[in-house]
Amino acid sequence: MLEPVMGTMYTRLFVAVALVFGFFSCTSRWDEEVAGEIRARLTGATTAEGVVVFPVSGDLHAPDSLRAFYKDRKFRPLWITRDGASTQALALFATLESAEADGLAPEDLHLQALNRLFAEPEARSRAARLDILLTDGLIVYANELVNGRIDPVSIDAECLRTPEPLDVQLILNRIAGGENMADLLASLAPADPGYALLRKAHRRYLGIAARGGWSELSPDAAETAVRGRLQAEGYLSEGDESEDALREFQRSHGLRDDGVLNEATLAALNVPAAARAEQITLNLERWRWLPRELGMPRVVVNIAGFSLEALAPEEEPLTMRTIVGISQRRTPVMSGEINTLVLNPTWGIPPTILKEDLLPKLKADPSYLTRHETRVFDTAIGAEVDPTSIAWDELNPESIPYVLRQDGGPSNPLGQI
DSSP: HHHHHHHHHHHHHHHHHHHHHHHHHHHHHHHHHHHHHHHHHOEEEEETTTTEEOOOOOOOOOOHHHHHHHHTTTOOOOOEETTEEHHHHHHHHHHHGGGGGGGGGGGGTTHHHHHHHHHOOOOOOHHHHHHHHHHHHHHHHHHHHHHOSSGGGOTTOOOOOOOOOOOHHHHHHHHHOOHHHHHHHTTTOOSSSSHHHHHHEEEHHHHHTTTOOOOOOOOOOHHHHHHHHHHTTTSSSSSSOOHHHHHHHHHTTTTOSSOOOOOOHHHHSSSSHHHHHHHHHHHHHHHHHHHHHHHSEEEEEEETTTEEEOOOTOOOOOOOOOOOTTTTSOOOOOOOOOOOSSSSSSEEEHHHHHIIIHHHHHHTTTTTHTTTEEEETTTTTTTEOOGGGGGGGOOOSSSOOEEEEOOOOTTHHHHHE
């Protein structure tokens, strides 16, 4: 009596095993066909449909890294499965869509092409293109988050900066191994709280700009208009005094905090929200050029703001004014370890400043250096000479045989501590 039951059970088990085997067989075949598409698009080959495909490179940012990564995994897709985009794929796409918050450009990340592909009907060629573009977008995103969109040396040849090392193959392999992609990518951004605050401000100003920004104020703007402008940027809440809010706005923009709507304050208030967002975009980029380990305690020089901050844990920042180079002779961007601190330093006047700034003054007034406590040394004999004994108007500006050094003290432009 048990034989029919057992027979039926074995039949059902066989059918179930056959269905499971068939499912995995279909999935394996689908993976192989998509892998063939990926191989064809990265290396140049004939697809399953017999179409000859040449290697893709022009619309990809990192073709060599892509080929190396996919070759190691036998060109199998990372993001797209037989059932569609994986959870990791959707999370990556959301991350790329939000990249503007970090000041990164959507056009670098294939967002238009990815949106178009996600809307297309299911096909193996579509799956291959989606997988490649998602991986390429991730590589670009990771590189730009770590080292910025632009190499600062291409803007300023004197920029003393070493790019941060980034192993994109390791990142991709960790994701392929199941590591949380969102956490991994988030860890690539600068960890300093200042970057996080700047990123938050960027999102806020992008939002203000998207909602229409704020209206421009006239020199004779009514107090209600000024209050509305300060409220739009978050400097004023209901019940606050307009003058206090205006003072706070002035301080945050490096203006004299007198609470008066003067010309400079009006100009700062009339900068559009979109322009402020663009300024923050540039500063996010500059932050990514900085070393990841800034050290603590540390000294930070704001070149554009002519200011310096000395920072230490649980201490109020020490701030002071600084002198920086002019646009033709800019202060280089650099970082390093401070080993020595010189109090009341002497100033070795650079040859360019001597030639372009001081020489015309010395030709008119040879006593200029004496009045400014600046010594002159003859490079030929290595001895100090009287500056009034030199025929400054007869010197060749391209080969001045003297070195100038200003003594430390109140008149020294390097300042006192």
